[in-house]
Amino acid sequence: MGLVLGFAILVGVVIGLVVTAVTGGLAVVITIRGAKRRLYVWRVVAVVAAIFVGVLAILVQHYANRPVRPGSDYDIVTENFFVSGFGYSATPGIAAFVAALVSLRCPKRPLADTRESNT
Numbered sequence: 001m002g003l004v005l006g007f008a009i010l011v012g013v014v015i016g017l018v019v020t021a022v023t024g025g026l027a028v029v030i031t032i033r034g035a036k037r038r039l040y041v042w043r044v045v046a047v048v049a050a051i052f053v054g055v056l057a058i059l060v061q062h063y064a065n066r067p068v069r070p071g072s073d074y075d076i077v078t079e080n081f082f083v084s085g086f087g088y089s090a091t092p093g094i095a096a097f098v099a100a101l102v103s104l105r106c107p108k109r110p111l112a113d114t115r116e117s118n119t
Contacts, residue, residue: 012085020093
């Protein structure tokens, strides 16, 4: 039964890593494009991602798994392991994506031709 439970964690982690790769890739694209047009994008992304990773990790840790009787209820244990593996491995990508979306609220860069010259 231990192999089945280990496989449940592995499947959850693999699916979570796919989610992290997709959302993390989108976050990088949004951040790079936003940094060209907006101020303070990288700072905002770094701070928000760090905060959100912590918050999501705490939420995954305190997710209310269904109780299990020892020696039985392996279907519930398998589901609990899958959810934990998925949650922990999807957390960084989701946090990066949320941080990239928050960075869209940063102020825009001033246009080069609208600045007054002191010369």
